[in-house]
Amino acid sequence: MTPARTDPRRVTALVVGIEEYAAGEGWRLPGPADDAVRFHAWLRGRGVPEANILLHLAPTGGHRPALPYRPADQSTLHRTLTDELPALDGDVLWVWWGGHGVLDQDERIRLYYADATGQGRRNLDLESACRLLASDAVAGFARQTWVVDACQTFDERHGFPRSLDTERLGAGARTTGHEQVLLLAASRGERAANDPVLRGGVFSRLVQDELDRSAATVDPDPERLFTAVRERVEREIWASGRSAQLPTLIVRRPGHERTLGPPAGRRQGPGALTALTRVAEALLAYPFTHSSDERQSLVLLLDPRLTARMRRNPAPRPDLVAIVSAHGRAADALWTLYEAVTSLDDDPDRAAELAAAITALASG
DSSP: OOOSOOOGGGEEEEEEEEOOOTTOGGGOOSSHHHHHHHHHHHHHHTTOOGGGEEEEEEOOGGGOOSSOOBOOSHHHHHHIIIIIHHHOOOSEEEEEEESOEEEOTTSOEEEEOTTOOSSSOOEEEHHHHHHHHTBTTOOSOSEEEEEEEOOOOBGGGGOOSSOOOOOOOOOOOBOSSOEEEEEESSOTTOOOOEETTTTEEHHHHHHHHHHHHSOSOSSOOHHHHHHHHHHHIIIIIHHHTSOOOOOEEEEEETTEEEEEOOOTTOOOSOHHHHHHHHHHHHHHTSGGGGSHHHHHHHHHTSOHHHHTTOOOOSSHHHHHHHHHHHTTTOHHHHHHHHHHHHHHOOOHHHHHHHHHHHHHHHHO
């Protein structure tokens, strides 16, 4: 168990919140910058010096914070991770990251930088960053806690024309001097929910709530923190139908690694929401659904009695969730949606997954 008290002057934090991406409006994600600013305030309230907080933001235009911050593009964050952090000394390192992410085909979590585009999806390989900071390239920071509020959806289901760019950070030799605990918002293949009204990630909000409730230390026990957050996800988030995500904990000590994720075979969260999410994911695999104009062409092929009061969204995922939700679980309506989609793109593999997803939703 970590000590109850830590000198806040010996704490450093890399805090990242990305809302705006070079890819454009369809990637906008309201809230991660606000979450990062709240975590910054928590650190300052626990006595961490301003100079010890490396704040990188890409906020939306109308929500720029008053405090100074650095950009969250690839080159800037690369310098912070590879040059600045290894040169610092301290006992505890916090890494807070909120924004878009995916799980690549090698089962590695990728976190998008702010200058990511659809053609050049610049991203951080989370595993490579962890290995760098756990190697002898970093002399200090024996205790490292990561909070990552990002999706782990399968990259190939997003329908991008090109595979992910790869940037794996170089690491030093393995050591026995670092402990890393990763608190991840979701499990393999899952979406991490964001609340655009409250402007924040659902997971980030719960982590921040529990941090505020923790004893007056800047280094609370991360496993206890995770347990409290996960219990609230199951009790509050699943019950309300807001998300089916199941947070994951990874604990790494020299010679030891433990992961607390979903139990084998367990159906996570509310079944109807899981099935609805699968249909939305299947729709996202169609390249045309990433264009607002082409989604509108799809909507015009659907029953106006179902779509007339539908709340639209400029971002692809919430817009597609709204489209699917408008059809409820009525088989006839859902298969009309299937016929409309496949009339615009007749790819057989995408059609097979969409058919399977609709069957699961209609029969659930």
